Amino acid sequence: MQGWYFIVILSAIGGQGKTLFSELATLVLRSLRCRVQVFSADVQQRLAAKLGSVTTIDTDLLNAPDDPLALLRAFSPLSHAIEQAAESGCSIVLDTAATWDVPVARFLRDMGLDKVVADGGGQMIVVLVTTSNHDAMRALAKTTEVVTAALPLARPVWVLNERVGTVLPTGFDPDLLGLEAGHFAKMRAGVSExxxxxxxxxxxxxxxxxxxxxxxxxxxxxxxxxxxxxDAAGRPLDRLSAAVVQRRIASWIAKMMEEASRGLGFP
Known part of the structure; x- marks a missing residue:
């Protein structure tokens, strides 16, 4: 595969499926025989438990408004990895907690990392994960505006988690998000799904x-x-029944990986 990817995964509200998609994106890249470094700015460390080799961003430094160098120190390992990626071709996945969307976006903008990645032969993808929760969708719309303005060389992608129904379907009323129809259409035209x-x-x-x-x-x-x-009586399944459920979920995981690969535009 030519080039490398820097994938930033954001979700302004918790519980939208962000950690799941971070794991999916990492597995898809690995299945393409890409080397991947994973970073996490999430105190829960759920991704580290699932993937093992994850570099943790010091989130205490993300909440230090009186320290102008705090963000630089927090993201120093990530900055070094991006510098090395131009030579090594190693892709990067950055998972974030909803709490840190704003400081993460600010750091990416202030460091001009969309241009750094592009100049280094990579592609920056900013993934915005949401469900059909209206508060989550409003946050999605606002975060998309911030991303497109701050990181013009990055490609914003919406991940629409259907567990609670279809999200932002064709004909969706932008008034629900407090956006003018024209503004919403322009914003939506700049993202893939x-x-x-x-x-x-x-x-x-x-x-x-x-x-x-x-x-x-x-x-x-x-x-x-x-x-x-x-089962219906509250008894654990037997091995054969569990195998049936396991195969069903395995096929679902495979389908999610296919969707992620297609939607993110991997070769």
């Missing part, structure tokens, strides 16, 4: 809570997974 397929939360959430990464889950012995799910 990734629509995650829907999965029954009764099946998926028990898997998500285990902290298993997606590859480990797909390859696990079904007997070790049976206790995650129960």
């Amino acid at each position: 990734v629509v995650l397929p829907r999965m029954d939360d009764r099946l998926w959430q028990p898997v998500d809570r285990t902290g298993l990464n997606l590859i480990d889950f797909v390859n696990a012995d079904p007997s070790e997974l049976a206790a995650l799910w129960v």
